[in-house]
Amino acid sequence: MSRVSFFDARTWHHIIGVSSKIVEQGVFVLDDDGLKFRSMDPSHVMMIDLMLPREAFDEYNIDGTITLGINLQELSKITKRAVKGDKLILEFERELMKVIFEGKSTRIFTLPLLDLAAERIPEPKLKFNVTARMLSDTFEEIIKDLEVIGDIVRFEADNGLSIKSWSELGEGEIILSPATGAIIDYDVSEKSAANYSIEYLRQISAISRAADVVTLKFSTNMPCRLDYEIPNGGRVTFFVAPRIE
């Protein structure tokens, strides 16, 4: 029987919660390296790329490579039940997956696995001219602020990073710079600007509860990349296609 355990079930709740809003179903691949999940949303505007190395798990008992077809929306309903102090154990046998919360009590949920073929999405080849590393909370708050204003968010990078939105209601702009401490690392090889749908960034930024730090990368009129670092190792990466009017 294949079995993995993860020290904080709530981290999974946040990762699966965000993933399930992007794709309804997906295929997790577990091999010697760890757990991988890469999928695009149905409109192919956003991509999620999850990598949890085997070192991120307390226990990682996987022989060879296994693929798990998972209904993320159903799994999300279960992982949502995780409470503080719960450890998460996943067991896979034949067409079933057991989701076990080990805390004050042991709660066992059993879900059917789906017969899905893994999407073969190669590693995207993109070059980015801007890299800004900041606290994931900071980024989430910015997106929440601008969501009040408009549907599109614009990143503009020069000496500082400007993140803005506009609509008939008005305009909103947040300016970040390493000098104010709002950005941890900042590198601009070429002045850049690009627009993205705020709706997608809002969905993504909710993952801040599972990751303390995010690295935003973008170039003019190119997709942006957001890397969330998971404590204990691992990352969740998102790509969002730009809006070019």
Added chain:
Amino acid sequence: MDSQVDVKRELEKLHEAIKNCKKCNLYKSRKNSVPGEGPANAKIMIIGEAPGEKEDEMGRPFVGAAGKLLTNLLEERGLKRSQVFITNILKCRPPGNRDPAPQEVEACKDYLIKQIKIIKPKIIVTLGRHATSFILNSIGVGFKSMRKSHGRIIKGDLYGVPVIIFVTYHPAAALYNPRLKKNLEADFDILKKVVDENIKQVSKRRTLEDFFYNI
């Protein structure tokens, strides 16, 4: 980036002026002037003839039976009325819904021209002969009759704004003539194609495949 706030403010200022306008005698009989409504950044502008009784009462364009037909014609084709700017050649109701008098059009035309310059629509839909003859004459294209002109697509420079003009009947005419209603529906089918070809692709949301693996 053009400030949408400034554009909206400019349009509101213009509409305030229209509400207080006394350039012709129509202000004496009106209950409300009807500047028009819709987003200041609308890509489509629809121009009718003049407000009717219901519009005069409410101060809003196309809210009577013809307005309902217009809304249906748009929405049945996936075009939201709320995304279109709707106005008229005349901003006040001529008594008894008579035809606009030439001096009234002359007095009122600057308001429409300013609306076009502020909103900068990509597509202008003219409803009926008064709107059509005014707009076509403005770009130097002759107008003979609605029968000959309806369904036509004319590209031109309208007061410095590059536009696609689409000509069709006034919905009010179609209310009383079922044959015209069929023509009007067929015209709106063409309009839908014009919108799809000229507007939706402009704001097309790119997919990741447009960028991945091609670098």
